[in-house]
Amino acid sequence: PDAPRCLSDLIETFRAQLRDDPDVASAVAAIRALLGFLKQDRGETIQGLRNSLRDAIDTLSRVDSSVAVSSGGELFLRFISLTSLEYSDYSKCKEIMIERGEIFLTKVSLSRNKIAKLCHPFIRDGARILTHAYSRVVLRVLEAAVEAKKRFSVYVTESQPDEAGQKMAKALRKLNIPVIVILDAAVGYIMEKVDLVLVGAEGVVESGGIINKIGTNQIAVCAKAQNKPFYVVAESFKFVRLFPLNQQDVPDRFKYKADTLKTSQNLKEEHPWIDYTSPSLITLLFTDLGVLTPSAVSDELIKLYL
């Protein structure tokens, strides 16, 4: 009886967070909503808690099918399991979980600033940067570079079908950065003029590759062909336990939006929203755990999940 009401509350909290603060990462909003759910859960056992949390995470992914929400949920579940191993008394355990959850949320909200601090020295004065679609982390990094008094110009791909690139260009113009929007098809043409490529990521997979808006793989291949460094910025909660070997291996539930998954007749005719870029094309990843080479990513994931 309680369950459906709690779940719809959960969805409402999640949606409200995204509405009120458009700058927040969707995974952070998901974790905050899950923490709220945890607080008002009236179960008595860890098992019951885990089951209801699994249901909650499923509901959330049905609302927003991005990789980030899934990885955030996975991380939260892992967090619960790790804490429950330490304390056997349920009520004490719950208190500790809530306390640690709050600390975790404060830490991750600082992660974007940490990444910006690590990344902006890599942007030289007079650099020409190519970026793809709309990424709040990249925006923060470029903001930090402007604060460090660097002069640079940015090329943004238009990023169809939702024209996210235009949104990025508008935000960059507000920061007084000279920006040019290019067609997605013009990446190969513009690559010779560019000094470095900087993209965000929706998910970072175990092999060190990334899952990002469709078109990222093309940019990475062009950059490799012309010997330009390809940098990725991502917060650590985006690390997922997937190991795709090619584009087909990425699960369908991430490739398409949640509504499409529910209503479409034949998924083969839908356009995927994300693609997978292999680690051999990536030069460095900037995360709040430090500057990592792609091979270091799997190490970090193992440390967490083992």
Add this chain to the structure above:
Amino acid sequence: GELMDLIRTEGQRMTAAQPSETTVGNMVRRVLKVIREEYGRLHGRSEESDQQESLHKLLTSGGLSEDFRTPYPSLRANVIEAINEMLIELEGTTDNIAMQALEHIHSNEVIMTIGYSRTVEAFLKEAARKRKFQVIVAECAPFCQGHEMAVRLSKEGIETTVMSDAAIFAVMSRVNKVIIGTKTILANGALIAVSGTHTLALAAKHHSTPLIVCAPMFKLSPQFPNEEDSFHKFVSPQEVLPFTEGAILAKINVHCPVFDYVPPELITLFISNIGGNAPSYIYRLMSELYHPDDYEL
């Protein structure tokens, strides 16, 4: 806490004095890590607790990181003992590397090297005691340290040939292995080595010849190659174009860079005092030697 701040200020002064000598900074960072470990041990923390940032730590830690304010009288003695151990280790590095020589050099091989490196010299001498092979040394203009290397190697009875840097690509097809030393190893597995090494590395890659770098662990520096750390050092262009050529000098710009950057994709293996490693593994070694808070001195 105070001890660490003191060491850190001294370290900053020393690195500012001579930025291309990265080993100074590396040693300061290792001392800081030693202090952290000893403090942790006295404070009662278990050996396994991870000092590094990790996703795991993000989830399980209850509070903020510790401050180093509690005084312990035995801390000083422990730190001094640990530093002495480190000194002994440092003195033995060249021998440790040379001991691995026999596994990598086989009979009747042609080995190429560039310039003069004491580590590579010890490496090749150790192998020469049991195997017979040839060495080609690129002279490494403009200082021509390759000449000195060739003289030392031939004294040990190794068949040595000296050639100019321009001939590196031409001769590469006959070479089995390239073994070089380096000035610094960067955090992504790249090298900062003498001028001319990048050419050598590209030629080796083109012919699919393995490129082996012999360097002790103290040369591993936690910096990444970005513009802020200008690791380039330029010296007097006298060596390139002497001042006697006055008429031309007014009309041209002459540079004499000392170092070269070699990207990690061109390197096959790093041989150090703790064994052989691939360039993609360097980040792991770094986390064992230094603490992330100390990367920026």
